[in-house]
Amino acid sequence: MEKVEVMSCKIKSRSKIASGDWLYLENIEYSDLSGKIYNWESAMRVKGQGAVAVIATMQPSGAIILVRQFRPPADGYVIEFPAGLIDDGELPEVTAVRELREETGYHSSVVEVMPPMFSSPGLSGETVAMVLSVVDENAPENQKLVTDFDDSEDIETFIVKRGELQTFLKERKAAGDLLDSKVVSYMLGSL
Amino acid sequence: MEKVEVMSCKIKSRSKIASGDWLYLENIEYSDLSGKIYNWESAMRVKGQGAVAVIATMQPSGAIILVRQFRPPADGYVIEFPAGLIDDGELPEVTAVRELREETGYHSSVVEVMPPMFSSPGLSGETVAMVLSVVDENAPENQKLVTDFDDSEDIETFIVKRGELQTFLKERKAAGDLLDSKVVSYMLGSL
Numbered sequence A, B: 001m002e003k004v005e006v007m008s009c010k011i012k013s014r015s016k017i018a019s020g021d022w023l024y025l026e027n028i029e030y031s032d033l034s035g036k037i038y039n040w041e042s043a044m045r046v047k048g049q050g051a052v053a054v055i056a057t058m059q060p061s062g063a064i065i066l067v068r069q070f071r072p073p074a075d076g077y078v079i080e081f082p083a084g085l086i087d088d089g090e091l092p093e094v095t096a097v098r099e100l101r102e103e104t105g106y107h108s109s110v111v112e113v114m115p116p117m118f119s120s121p122g123l124s125g126e127t128v129a130m131v132l133s134v135v136d137e138n139a140p141e142n143q144k145l146v147t148d149f150d151d152s153e154d155i156e157t158f159i160v161k162r163g164e165l166q167t168f169l170k171e172r173k174a175a176g177d178l179l180d181s182k183v184v185s186y187m188l189g190s191l
Helices: A092-104 A162-174 A182-189 B092-104 B160-176 B181-190
Strands: A010-017 A023-031 A037-045 A051-059 A064-071 A077-082 A083-085 A109-118 A126-138 A156-160 B009-020 B025-029 B037-045 B051-061 B065-071 B076-080 B083-085 B111-116 B127-136 B156-160
Touching: A010 A064, A010 B009, A023 B025, A023 B037, A037 B025, A051 A092, A064 A092, A077 A182, A083 A092, A092 A109, A092 A126, A109 B181, A126 B181, A156 A162, A162 A182, A182 B111, A182 B127, A182 B181, B009 B083, B051 B092, B065 B127, B065 B160, B076 B181, B083 B092, B092 B111, B156 B160, B160 B181
Parallel strands: A051 A126, B051 B127
Antiparallel strands: A010 A023, A023 A037, A051 A064, A051 A083, A064 A077, A064 A156, A109 A126, B009 B025, B025 B037, B051 B065, B051 B083, B065 B076, B065 B156, B111 B127
């Protein structure tokens, strides 16, 4: 029997266009279904294994944890799930627990590490692993919260009941804050 | 009374590091709460008013529309909400109706245009406006679907019941597809 080749678009080559200290641009040459060649540009991080975003649920209340922080690329303060870059050799679940504690002071347990996914796949190959976590709000270590970030980060924590998420985001938007599309998507899914 | 200045991080300057044809890298100099200066790199599109993502609900079934397409930066096929870049001078609601028709063949009505938000605010200032839309699945124009994209795009449409979204994403992942973080966030919000 003749082998049937499944048609799909494929990357043929990648070449670096330019690099900064943390990000670089590359040109991707790829072939379409008919074998025709196209070019596409992508922005990538120079180092790193991607990022994690922490979907942390308070137990027993069920509220979720959001942060508000200054994001230079967005030129403003953005409401997001707590997130951070995975350190060299670090497991995503370790990053998730570390970042949540550093950014919000909360100690958490990981429930599930979801596979790396794409936040802006037309622009960048950067991945984010979503980590589902729980925070025991009655635990002694979660009564007196100690954060660990510097002035350049300026992170504020919000505990938001799921049923109040839409109202919360409207209020923050009205107050001049910017919104992350993952948080808004989560809110839309909950309606 | 003395004027009280609210402390916040602020951008001081932006300078272009390098540019490709479609993307460029810039260095952002910003000050933290104490006035200390830091640098941050960002990837931006050379042209354009950002993107839209279409959250389209079929009426009356309530199912949602997802697409699967090759994304060179992700090096694979990604499951996403239908999306596209806003053309020069185009309103986001016009982009949403146009892109949904081009990518899936469905004719839609816009319910709400959400404000521009950030998909990867640590990496890029790129914005996406989420557009809530409905598709009348009994309308004559939605019975015989005509798409309008070329081989280089290779877009497949999926109509997924909300209650089956988690299973659908697991199946696509197992089949080798990649996932967009907005779709996964929407699914997590619906649980």
